[in-house]
Amino acid sequence: MALSDGVFKVRLQAIEYGAPGINLYTFEALDGQPLAAYEPGAHVDVVMGPDLLRQYSLLWPATHPARYQIAVQLSEVGKGGSRKLHFESVVGAVYEMSQPRNHFPLVPSDDEFHLFAGGIGITPIISMYRQLKASGRRVSLYYWAGSAQHMLFHDQLCRERQDDVRLFHTRSSGAVPPRLKDVLTTLPPSAQLYCCGPQGMVDEFDRLTLDRPEANTHRERFSATTDALQPGDSFRVRLQRSGLTLTVPAELSLLQVCEAAGVDVAYSCEEGVCGACEVKVLAGQVEHRDTVLTPGQRQRSESMMICCSRGVGDSLVVDI
Ligand code: FES
Helix, strand or coil: CCCCCCCEEEEEEEEEEEECCEEEEEEEECCCCCCCCCCCCCEEEEEEECCEEEEEEECCCCCCCCEEEEEEECCCCCCCHHHHHHHHCCCCCEEEECCCECCCCCCCCCCCEEEEEEHHHHHHHHHHHHHHHHCCCCEEEEEEECCCCCCCCHHHHHHHCCCCEEEEECCCCCCCCCCHHHHHCCCCCCCEEEEECCHHHHHHHHHHCCCCCHHHEEEECCCCCCCCCCCCCCEEEEECCCCEEEEECCCCCHHHHHHHCCCCCCCCCCCCCCCCCEEEEEEEEEECCCCCCCHHHHHHCCEEECCCCEEEEEEEEECC
16 A cells, blocks of 8 residues: 555544444544645545455535544445444544545536535535535536435535425435436537436436537546456566666556555555556557546546556557
8 A cells, every 4th residue: 555645643533423334434534734635526435444445435515624534334335444434443543544635626617517426425515515505606406315414414404405406316216317318408508417326327418428528528437337446468668767677567557566566656555456566658559548537538548547457569668
């Protein structure tokens, strides 16, 4: 595990109930000094234990300059980060955390914004909604969850509720709620669309927005693609700054081979979802396997995530 630069210690200051299976965790700087500023969509890495690092979206705005707050859903299928926080964390405990990174930023636009959240995906989306509302932009928020009880920030969203917040209960016994498709088909091509939620929801968002300008569609995924960590073909790579040429065997990643060669590289999730291991591609073809780059960025191939993406053939040159 190698966090990017700027790791620092924070104290768990409060644990609050958010919704069934979801708690809010507030961390504060040990010296009480302001923490680095961040924008909606940013996340931090939290060190949960040896070789256990998890990424969580920061809630915006911060309630205090020296505090960060995250929402964590208890997961039965993850690597154990959420279980550690839900069952083992105590207020006052000290954790290590990375500086905020943002691969899901709001892109400035004069057009209307439409924000789509499913389940715990509301965390970056409500942050975006708050900022867009505060700056007087035209924005609508659509939030799907099992029931009102399962909605994080349900009461707050109901209090603020205007025509621009729509809450859909997928397990309600009443009328069937609109689906993502029903909403998307009503929106003009110029609309700025942001989506965060379970994999199926984001996959559907991608399918339904294929015909829209790429610059208008933005998404964030929580989990790796199914092929992210599968073995691939062996390839050779030139590390331009280190002056090394390495062979990456089928069962290893470029990241693992760099580490074995003693080359210092930053990384975090090791499954292509956080963006910490992104490096510049100087030449060659890449098989992109991450969930961070947009289809256009993949096509331009100016960078790659070395924890999962692979070179094709022997022509890859990277800026390491
Ligand atoms: S370490 Fe997270 S994308 Fe590679």
